[in-house]
Amino acid sequence: MTTPVVTLREITGETVRTICELEPHEAQSGFVAPNAVSIAQAHFNPDAVFWAIYAGDEPVGFIMWRPEDDGASCFLWRFMIDGRHQGKGYGREAIALWLEGLPAQGYTLARLSYVPGAAGPHGFYLARGFQDTGETRANGERLMELAL
Numbered sequence: 001m002t003t004p005v006v007t008l009r010e011i012t013g014e015t016v017r018t019i020c021e022l023e024p025h026e027a028q029s030g031f032v033a034p035n036a037v038s039i040a041q042a043h044f045n046p047d048a049v050f051w052a053i054y055a056g057d058e059p060v061g062f063i064m065w066r067p068e069d070d071g072a073s074c075f076l077w078r079f080m081i082d083g084r085h086q087g088k089g090y091g092r093e094a095i096a097l098w099l100e101g102l103p104a105q106g107y108t109l110a111r112l113s114y115v116p117g118a119a120g121p122h123g124f125y126l127a128r129g130f131q132d133t134g135e136t137r138a139n140g141e142r143l144m145e146l147a148l
C-alpha cells in the first residue's frame with residue numbers, strides 16, 4: 001500500500017467542523033488545546049496562520065503558528081495529529097512541510113513550547129532537530145528552538 005501524501009490545507013466553512021472533531025488520545029489532552037479553541041483564538045490574532053493536515057484526502061491533524069515580534073523567528077503555537085492517525089509518519093511530514101516553507105518567508109528560527117510529561121512530544125521534537133533552550137515559562141511549558 002502506498003503511503004498517503006501529507007499536505008497542509010486551508011480550513012473552510014465546509015471542513016471546519018471535521019477539523020474541530022480531530023483530537024489526540026485522551027491521555028494527551030493536556031498537551032494541546034482543542035482545535036475549536038485554537039481556531040477561535042486564531043480569529044482574534046491577525047498574525048496567526050493555521051492549516052488542517054491531510055493524509056491523502058483524509059483530514060488527520062491541525063497546525064497553527066505565528067511570527068514573533070523580532071521578525072526573524074516564528075512560533076509553533078498548536079500542533080496535533082488525531083489519535084487514530086498517530087504513528088504513521090504524518091506528524092513528521094507535517095512539521096517538515098511547515099519548516100520547509102519558513103526560510104523563503106525570511107524566518108531564521110523556529111520556536112515552540114511543550115508541556116513536559118510522559119507520552120509528551122519532547123522526544124518527537126528532539127528527533128526533528130529542535131533543541132531545549134533551558135527556559136521554562138511561568139505556566140511550566142519548556143521552550144525549544146531550531147535554527148533554519
Ligand SMILES: CC(C)(COP(=O)(O)OP(=O)(O)OC[C@H]1O[C@@H](n2cnc3c(N)ncnc32)[C@H](O)[C@@H]1OP(=O)(O)O)[C@@H](O)C(=O)NCCC(=O)NCCS
Pocket residue numbers: 024025028031032078079080081082085086087088089090091092093112113114115119120121122123124127
Ligand atoms: C506529537 C505528535 C504530533 C506526533 O505525531 P505522529 O503523527 O504520531 O508522529 P509520527 O508518526 O510522524 O512520528 C515520527 C517519529 O517520531 C516518533 N514519535 C512520535 N511521537 C513521539 C513522542 N511523543 N515522543 C518521542 N517520539 C515520538 C515516532 O516514533 C517516529 O519515530 P521514527 O522517525 O523513528 O519512526 C502526536 O503524538 C500528537 O498529536 N500528540 C498530542 C498533541 C501534542 O502533544 N502536540 C504537541 C503540542 S506542543
